[in-house]
Amino acid sequence: MVLVIAEQRDGVLNNASWEALVAAQQLDEPVRVAVAGAGDGLAAVGAELAAADVESILTVDHPELESYTPDGFVAAFAAVVTDTAPDRVFLAHTYQTREFAPRLAARVGRSLIADCVGVRPRDGRLAFVRPMFQGKFVADVAAAGPAPHFASFQIGAFRPDALERGAAPAPVTAFPVTLEPGAIRQQIEVPFQEAKQAVDLTQAERIVAVGRGIKGREHLGLVESLATALGAEVAASRPICDSGWLPMDRQIGSSGQTVAPKLYLALGISGAIQHLVGMKGSRTIVAVNKDADAPIFEVADYGIVGDLFDVVPAIIAALDA
Amino acid sequence: MKIAVCVKQVVTREWPLRVDEARTWVEDRDASFEMNEPDAYALEEALRLREQHGGEVVVCSAGPARAAQVVREALARGADRAIRVEGGGLAAADAAMVAEALAAAMRDEQFELVLTGLQSDDQGFAQTGVVLAELLGIPHATIIMEVQVADGRLRVKRELEGGWFQWVSMPTPALLTIQSGINQLRYATLKGIMAAKRKEVRVVEAAADLVPRQEILEIRVPEKTKQTHMIAGSPSEAAAELVKVLREEARVI
Known part of the structure; x- marks a missing residue:
């Protein structure tokens, strides 16, 4: 049996959970879904998940689980995993999964194969396909040791619309958990955004983005000249903003903005997955890089x-000509 | 405050990596190595916390003998002493195995705060710190962009998706995984490099009974998902051709 751990907040299901469900449905094994939260919001998410062709939905309802904390979610899902004894546990590779799932796996003496883009049979075992070395390579990784085996799937690796729906809603069952007083050591505050973003790159028709290849802030003028010549906005990969060479609101990627302009020109950007998720939907992608093996070329049109x-400088001259 | 910071040695970003003959790891015999970049930010944060609150910074690393290089570098940047867990099998080990190797060597030290980088540039698990927190029995938080310490508690700014953040507080001892860009890195000075030679490095053999929980069956170059039109020629030829196709084929300029 595959147990899929779905993610919700304030009664809104995270779309990536459908993708983890699709990954599980591929395996031709019974699938169950567990989701944690509290009250009516959780019940609504449970009902929504019941549309999938799965054996059952377990709602893990506890007032202390209304908001996510790593301690709370590790304790609750460890109880579910121990009780239901799945062969595999699948999750979407969200920031929340990254925070609690490795600890959940460790709690039950297992490990998590994280950030997978696929899963397929190989020599009688299940191979999980995941990027390594900043996306320069992919690896087939198998779990060693006894079940359950944990895996998380990169967002976008599976299509949510490939979900198999059931003829009738799947049964939704409450899974009771008890949390020891003091079990949750983290105290959380309300999520917030930094001062309103000055630049909305999502509206830009053309973007010239720059990465480590620019070497120093003193060279940014070159990039700005090209952007001006193209009528484009300037953006950057994370390391450039980390170094303070461009403000954080110019950052494209999982921790920055997600864009899909007509033209995306990537200069000296190697194409780590955290960057690719923020721009791979662009209509035309151009990559300029010294390294012919840079992963950015895999998503580039030119x-x-x-x-x-x-x-x-040659492109600027050619645009002028 | 007694702070541990865990650092990993990885192949430098510029090194032209190739898959090894067995196709289960990369050919790294002649490679040059460096401190994993997110770990460098964790080290810098530890040094800044020591400057504000006093105490000591102990750098901890688990890896093959060559990892001594990044330990020396961390000492040169200002860490007070080091614990280095040595094991040939740790270079390509899974996160749980590395965390177990570290936990065994760190447990008796009773650190108040343990910092790690968010993830490593090689296997990119983003898990070693999280699993280490479980093994040490201390609370944790990940992808941290700011650390405040007051009255034995931490208040940390955690990065969420899409430009959102959240403050989280917890008692010490605790473990945090640090996001790149949390601070501006300092580099070793000549004085620091000289001082590092006199600093204590405790070398511990990794336990022989560490069990891998993941097995790399094969590493390969990813298959192309898109037909990329590679434009050859001198810079000016390539640029002229690019402008032409963007105007006439893609019609985006």
């Missing part, structure tokens, strides 16, 4: 292998 300090 690629130039070369030093951006040679290529960018």
Whole structure:
């Protein structure tokens, strides 16, 4: 049996949970779903999940689980895993999963194969496909040791619309948990956004984005010149904003903005997955990089292998011509 | 405050990586290595907390003998002493195995705060710190962008998806995984490099009974999902061709 741990907040199901469900349905094994929370919001999510063709939905309802905390969710789902004894536990690779799932796996003496983009049979075992070395390689990884085996799936790895729906709603059952007083050591505050983003890159028709290849803040003028020539906004991968060379609100990727402009020109960006998720929906992607093996070329429509300090002035000149 | 910071040695970003003959790891015999970048931010945060609150910073690393290089570097940047867990099998080990190796060497130290980088540049598990917290029995929080310490409690700013944040507080001892960009890194000074030579490094053999929980069956270059039109030629030829296709084929400029 595959146990899928779904994610919800304030009664809203995280869409990525459907993708983890699709991954589980591929395996031709019974599927159950567990989701934690409290009260009516959780009940609504349970009913929504019941549309999937699965054996059952377990709602883990406790006032202390209304808001996510790592201690609360590890304790609650450890009880579910121990009680239901699944062969596998699947989750969507969200920030929340990244925080509690490795600890959940460790609590029951197992490990998590994280950030997978696929799963397939290989020599009588199940191979989980995951990126390594910043996306330069992918690896087939198998779980060693006894079940349950935990895996999380990258958002976008499976299509939520591939979900198999049941003829009738799946049964929804409450899973009672007790949490020891003081079991939850983290105290959380209300989520917030930093001061309103000055730049809304999602509206830009063209974006020129720059990465580590730019080497120093003093070279940014070159990128700005190209952006001006193209009528584009300037954006960056995370390391550039980390270094303070461009403000954080110019960052594209999982921790920044997600964009889909007509033209996305990536200069000296290697294409780590955290960046790709923020821009791979762009209509036309151009990559300029010294390294012919850089993962950015896998999503690019047009690629130039070369030093951006040679290529960018040449593009500016060609636009002028 | 007694702070531990865990650092990993990884192949430098610039190194042209190739898959090894067995196709289960990368060819790294002649590679150059560096401190995993997110761990460098964790180290910097530990040094800043020591400057504010006093105490000591102990750098901890688990890996093959060559990992001594990043331990020395951390000492040169200002860590007070080091614990290095040595094991040949740790270079390509899964996160749980590395965390077990670290926990065994760190447990008796009773650290008040343990910092790790968010994830490593090689296998990218983003798990070693989280599992280490479980093994040490202390609370944790991940992807931290700011750390405040007051009255034996931590208040930390955790990054959520899509530009959202959340403050989380918890008692010490605790473990935090640090996001890149939380601070500006300092580099080793000559004085720091000289001082590092006199600092204590405790070398511990990794336990022989560490059991892998994951097995790499094969590593390969990803299959292309898109037809990429690679434009060759000199910079000016390639640029002229690019502008032409963007105008006439893609019609985006």
